[in-house]
Amino acid sequence: xxxxxxxxxxxxxxxxxxxxxxxxxxxTGLRERTVLGVRTADxxxxxxxxxxxxGTAEELRDLVKVxxxxxxxxxxxxxxxxxxxxxxxxxxxxxxxxxxADTALLHALDAPGPDAVRTGMRVRVxxxxxxxxxxxxxxxxxPYEEGEATGHQITAHSGEFGGETAVTGIVAPARLDxxxxxGRAQSQYIHALSGRRTVGERCPSCRKVYVPPRxxxxxxxxxxxxQVEVGPRGTVTTFCIVNIKAKGLDIEVPYVYGHIALDGxxxxxxxxxxxxxxxxxxxxxxxxxxxxDGGRYPDHYRPTGEPDADYDTYKELL
Amino acid sequence: MTGEFRDVAxxxxxxxxxxxxxxxxxxxxxxxxxxxxxxxxxxxxTADIGxxxxxxxDYLAGRAFSxxxxxxxxxxxxxxxxxxxxxxxxxxxxxxxxxxxTGEADTALVYSYGKSSPGSVRDVLTRQLDxxxxxxxxxxxxxxxxxxxxxxIDAGDTDEPALAGVAARSRDAARANSHAQIGGxxxxxxxxxxxxxxxxxxxxxxxxxxxxxxxxxxxxxxxGRPAWIRGIDHRIEPHSLGVRDLxxxxxxxxxxxxxxxxxxxxxxxxxxxxxxSQEVVLRKALRLGDDVTVNPSGGALAANPVxxxxxxxxxxAAARVHRGASDRAFAHATSGPCLQQNLVAVxxxxxx
Numbered sequence: 150x151x152x153x154x155x156x157x158x159x160x161x162x163x164x165x166x167x168x169x170x171x172x173x174x175x176x177t178g179l180r181e182r183t184v185l186g187v188r189t190a191d192x193x194x195x196x197x198x199x200x201x202x203x204g205t206a207e208e209l210r211d212l213v214k215v216x217x218x219x220x221x222x223x224x225x226x227x228x229x230x231x232x233x234x235x236x237x238x239x240x241x242x243x244x245x246x247x248x249x250a251d252t253a254l255l256h257a258l259d260a261p262g263p264d265a266v267r268t269g270m271r272v273r274v275x276x277x278x279x280x281x282x283x284x285x286x287x288x289x290x291x292p293y294e295e296g297e298a299t300g301h302q303i304t305a306h307s308g309e310f311g312g313e314t315a316v317t318g319i320v321a322p323a324r325l326d327x328x329x330x331x332g333r334a335q336s337q338y339i340h341a342l343s344g345r346r347t348v349g350e351r352c353p354s355c356r357k358v359y360v361p362p363r364x365x366x367x368x369x370x371x372x373x374x375x376q377v378e379v380g381p382r383g384t385v386t387t388f389c390i391v392n393i394k395a396k397g398l399d400i401e402v403p404y405v406y407g408h409i410a411l412d413g414x415x416x417x418x419x420x421x422x423x424x425x426x427x428x429x430x431x432x433x434x435x436x437x438x439x440x441x442d443g444g445r446y447p448d449h450y451r452p453t454g455e456p457d458a459d460y461d462t463y464k465e466l467l
Numbered sequence: 468m469t470g471e472f473r474d475v476a477x478x479x480x481x482x483x484x485x486x487x488x489x490x491x492x493x494x495x496x497x498x499x500x501x502x503x504x505x506x507x508x509x510x511x512x513t514a515d516i517g518x519x520x521x522x523x524x525d526y527l528a529g530r531a532f533s534x535x536x537x538x539x540x541x542x543x544x545x546x547x548x549x550x551x552x553x554x555x556x557x558x559x560x561x562x563x564x565x566x567x568x569t570g571e572a573d574t575a576l577v578y579s580y581g582k583s584s585p586g587s588v589r590d591v592l593t594r595q596l597d598x599x600x601x602x603x604x605x606x607x608x609x610x611x612x613x614x615x616x617x618x619x620i621d622a623g624d625t626d627e628p629a630l631a632g633v634a635a636r637s638r639d640a641a642r643a644n645s646h647a648q649i650g651g652x653x654x655x656x657x658x659x660x661x662x663x664x665x666x667x668x669x670x671x672x673x674x675x676x677x678x679x680x681x682x683x684x685x686x687x688x689x690x691g692r693p694a695w696i697r698g699i700d701h702r703i704e705p706h707s708l709g710v711r712d713l714x715x716x717x718x719x720x721x722x723x724x725x726x727x728x729x730x731x732x733x734x735x736x737x738x739x740x741x742x743x744s745q746e747v748v749l750r751k752a753l754r755l756g757d758d759v760t761v762n763p764s765g766g767a768l769a770a771n772p773v774x775x776x777x778x779x780x781x782x783x784a785a786a787r788v789h790r791g792a793s794d795r796a797f798a799h800a801t802s803g804p805c806l807q808q809n810l811v812a813v814x815x816x817x818x819x
Contacts, residue, residue, distance in 0.1 A: 153490045158585070160529050164598060172599055195710065197600045203705035223621065223713065225613030226661035231590060233605035242610045242660070244709050253709030255601060255614075263661055268621045284600050321598050327529035327585040332493025363539055364496040370513050370542025372499055 154336045158329040164321040169200040174212055174308030177316045179286035182276050185306055186215045186250050194303060196250035197284075213303040215249030217274040218296050222246050222253045226263040232324075235289050241266045245290055249303040257289040271296050282316030334364035334373065341378075342446050347438075349414055351375040357415035380411035383450070384458040385434040386466050387417075390427055405430045409450055410466040417466050424451030433457035475567045476686040476693030477814065478679050479508035480782030480789075485648040485674035485770035488584040494523075494533050498580045498675040499540035505576070505677040509689040513542040516679075517572025519549045520563040522556035522579035523774050526591050537580065548572065555579060556676060556778030557739075557800030557810050563680055564699055573685045580675035581774035588671055588773060595803060597706060609668055609742075611804040613660040615713040616744035620662060622714045625747045627662055631655050633743040634666040634768060641765025648672045648770040669741040674772030676779045694785035694796075694814040698726030701800075701810035708805060719752040719799065719809040726811045728753065728797060733813070735760045735787055735796035737780040741767040745806055753797060753811070763787070777801065781812055788816040 168176060171187050175198050178185040187198035188211040196215055201208060225242045227234070234240075235257035243266075244253035259275065260266050273293035280286035309315070331339065334350055338361045341348035349360035350373035357366065358377045366373055388407035394400075405427050408417035422430050423439070435455040438447035481504035489497050506512065519541055523534050530536075534551045543549060548571075552559050556579025563575035583591075589607035596602045619625045634655060641650030648670045656665030679689070686693040702718035702725075704711050723729065736759050740746040746761070755761060762768075764783040767776045777800025787793035793816070800810040 155490060158529050160526075166598055168599070176599075195707070197707065197709070199707060203707065203710050222709075223614045223618040225610055225617055225663075226658065227610055228658060228661070231605060231607055233590075233593075233603075234607075235604055242606060242614055244614060246709075252707065255606060255708055256604065268617065284603050319599060319603075321603055323594060323602070325526070325529060325586055325591055325594070329529060329585050330490040330493075332496045333491055334496065335493060336491075363536055364493055365499055365539040366542070367539040367544040368542055370499070370502065370540055372496070 152336070153330055154339055155328050155330045158327040159324065160327065161322070161324040164323065165318060166321060167318045168316065170308070171198045171200045171209060171212070173315050173317055176282040176284070176319065177308070177310055177313070179284070180280040180282040180316060181310045181313060182280070183310070184215050184217055184247055184274065185212050185308065186303070187211060188213050193251040194249055195252050196247050197254050212306045212308045213249070214306045215247045215303055217247070218293055219245040219247035219250070219272060221258070221266070221268055221270045221272055223268055224258065224266050226266065235285065240289065243272065243290060245272055256287055259289045259291050265292065270294065283319055332364060334362040337376065338362055345440055346378055347380045347411055349377050349379050351377050358413060359416050360411060360414040360418055377413060379413035380438070382435060382437045382453055383409045383411035383414070384463050385422065385430065385432060385436060386410050386463050387432060388422065388430050403427045407450070409436060410463050415466065420447060421449040422451070423449040431457065433460060433463070473568050473570070473682050474686070474695055475564055475680055475682050476690065476695045477781065477785035478681045478686050478690035478693050479505045480676070480678045480786045481505040481508065482646050482676040482779055482782060483674045484646050485672050485772050487648065487670070487672045489582065489673040490584070493536070494528065494530065494580055494582055495537050495540045497582065497673060498537055498578065501675045501677045502540050502576070502578060505679055509679050511574065511679065511689070513547070516574050516576045517548065518563055518566045518575040519543070519547055520551070520559040520566070520575065520577050522552045522554050522559035522778065523581065524553055526594060527588065527773055528582040528585045541576065555774050555776065555800055555802050557781055558701065558802070560678065560680070560778060560781055561699060561701060561810060564696060567680060567682045573682045575680040576677065577680065577778065578675065578677035579775040579778045581772040582673040583671050583773050584673050608804065609660045609663060611708070612742040612744065613663045615748070615805040616662050616667070616742065618713040619744050619747055624714055624751070625744060630667050630743040633746050637762055637765050637768040640763050641769030644764050644769060646770060647765050650765055650769055663742060663744070667743040669767045669771035670769070672770065672772060674770060674775055676775045676782055678778065678782050678785065690789060692789050692791060692816050694788035694816060697813040697815050698728065699810070699812040700725035701808065703808040704806070706807070711805070713805055714748065716748050716752040716806050716809060719749060719806065719811060722809050722811040723753055723797070726813050728811055728813050731795060733759055733795045733797050735763065735784060735793040737764060737766070737784040737796065737798045738762055739767055739777045739780045739800045741771050741776070743768065745801070748806060749799060753799070777810065784814050788814050791816070791819065
């Protein structure tokens, strides 16, 4: 059993999302230090507001302004803030029913400790210094015990803020960190590559050799385990000519990317084909890997000079 | 659900030993032994299966299109009739049940798997939340469960000692479950997010599960005592947490009603309650009395492979019917924060 490989893997992506009219008004309002809700047909005020009534699915457009003060409806003390959370010191997660609202908003409460937090306590919005039209324009809530509940003092609102440009979308960056392990079969494949060998695995049932091996035969649904060294030479089974330069890739276009059936393998892998003008690459071309110093896999494949393989020898691998 | 339905039963169930890490295994390598085991129990081969459906999420291990790799373990070439849900396998089972209702298949293989070990599942699960109002705050899964727990405490529905009791009972039951990740005496520990302590939270780990469904006489051929699905339904809460009453689960109750759950008493309930406080909510919604054996497997507090833990509840309840330890059982699965979405199935064995 070879050593299990692992490597850091970061999945990072910015979601760019458009807003409906109600969400747009709400987030524009936060930027302008105003909290808007939306009123349902039966007179309930939803904060944060949604575009459709969660009970009836009716379209909601009746915006109202509510207070920036409210009451905690439930809370949870977070002793260890995590990346991306609103505060970087211990805080309470809270659901807050703002004065004038009938529903509660999730956010953080900046409090000295859990003993300073309770359900029913009065809080107010602490606005972020820089506001862009996002839920994080509320930096957090803070205790406001001196502030009595003001009851349902709501006022109708147009959703417009005196000629200020409305927020029409958000960009929500997300990042997740992993330590990825590829498992037994792929670890062994990668280990072999470090010795410039290509090792596949044979299915005990149908005897096919899979390269790269993924640990299972997709035809028989059984584990592959028997190691089989294949190549290093192989046959181009099919190919394409790439005319678009990929971002961050230092290869001149046009170049050829092909499927290569290494000798002894029953599955073609793919790789770049070089050392030959792009318009002379053909099905059946015999190729061999070209390694570069420090490379962990073949940089590309080049012609061996052998006669082309007969179509019948690779037609099952197309 | 009402009207005439085709009799469909869970005829076999298998699961991995659930573990904190499985670095030496890819997802398909982890899953494959379970697929082989569940097929072996019925004597079926892949080619005999009419429909295959799986549940998983690429975000857990950060591996794009991992479910297509997992299909290698089924033997999906040449192409088979197959589907996938980016949900817990309990919902894959629901899809398979519908497929069998159409008459297009008589047997189905349902599987699901989750590898939480490569990532940080508390953070990963924030990505399923409302992208406008919640996700930018990164409220992790324990934090949201803790808000629900505090609401229950405020409402007088539970308290910290009672929650510790749920944890202790579950881990004690898990002693008899060789697949469980943790069992026996587990300290309640410190607060993770108050009021939830380590002991109130599920273990984080990797695992997989599979079941075979069969219709009518085919089920009787494949299993001595099939676990008939007498009803199955799933419902969802409004997506905004602040709109919901977090101390109740109307969606669970409605799903149970639609599944015919309250027609007769049950002896067993396998509840998918990853946090102790959620069992309190589910017991209330499903009107479970002390005469019902709840989570004899230890439940999600003993092993919580995300995306498989719901299917395991169906499998565990069915396995008790298979071996005659239950005649009528609830199986429940959940998805999303604070019991956002809930599935209830009623399983019955033939009279003895």
